[in-house]
Amino acid sequence: MDKNEQDESAPLLQNEHTHSASSYSGDVQESGATQVTISPIGPDELPPPYTPSPESGVPMVTCRVCKSMIDITGKKEQHVVKCNNCNEATPIKNAPPGKKYVRCPCNCLLICKATSQRIACPRQNCKKIINLAQSPVTPPSSHVPGMCRIACGHCQRIFLFNTLNNALARCPHCRKVSTAGSEFARRRGFICLLLAMMFLTISLGVTIGTYKAAQKSGGMYVLYIGCFLVFAIFFIRSIYYFTMRVSTVEGTA
Known part of the structure; x- marks a missing residue:
């Protein structure tokens, strides 16, 4: 990877182990690694709805991996939060402009350029090359004037x-x-x-x-x-x- 791609591999959740952190992943050209084809995370997964706890009214979201409830008190300005149960990341805000979320089969949440077609998972025990499927194209409006x-x-x-x-x-x-x-x-x-x-x-x-x-x-x-x-x-x-x-x-x- 070049310098820019290396910069994009920095974890979004700071001071967390790579296995549990959401991370940027740039376009890759490497061959020989395991390759998979998946679709970017769609609008139905991000961001999850805030659900106040019945007991205390604490804002919570559902982990998209293990379905546990995550307390997001004081974390609403973050893009993603970490689940204390499975140590995976869940988005709570839309991706930054020009970026998109991708969930690797190993459950690592990645964020990459909106135009990326191939990215690499940064986890040491994964390193899969992910081919991103094209996002569905909205069909042209069938409305007939008049x-x-x-x-x-x-x-x-x-x-x-x-x-x-x-x-x-x-x-x-x-x-x-x-x-x-x-x-x-x-x-x-x-x-x-x-x-x-x-x-x-x-x-x-x-x-x-x-x-x-x-x-x-x-x-x-x-x-x-x-x-x-x-x-x-x-x-x-x-x-x-x-x-x-x-x-x-x-x-x-």
């Missing part, structure tokens, strides 16, 4: 719907169509009503302006019927949107 839980306005059952689709929501349970919130249907209703009024104005203008020509050419009546038909379609469509059942947005999925 995806919400909708309570159907017809059957009141919950289903998922993307409110960014600019479409009406069809319930997968009752198969009926509703609007996810009143804003979408109201906006569409006003658009259809505006178009209906526009075609009504056009129809009346064309009818009044060409009624004399229509007496001579029967084809003008087809134009009148077409204009008033378009007006009727948009007007009925606006009523459809204004009277549509509204489904309630319960929250994001």
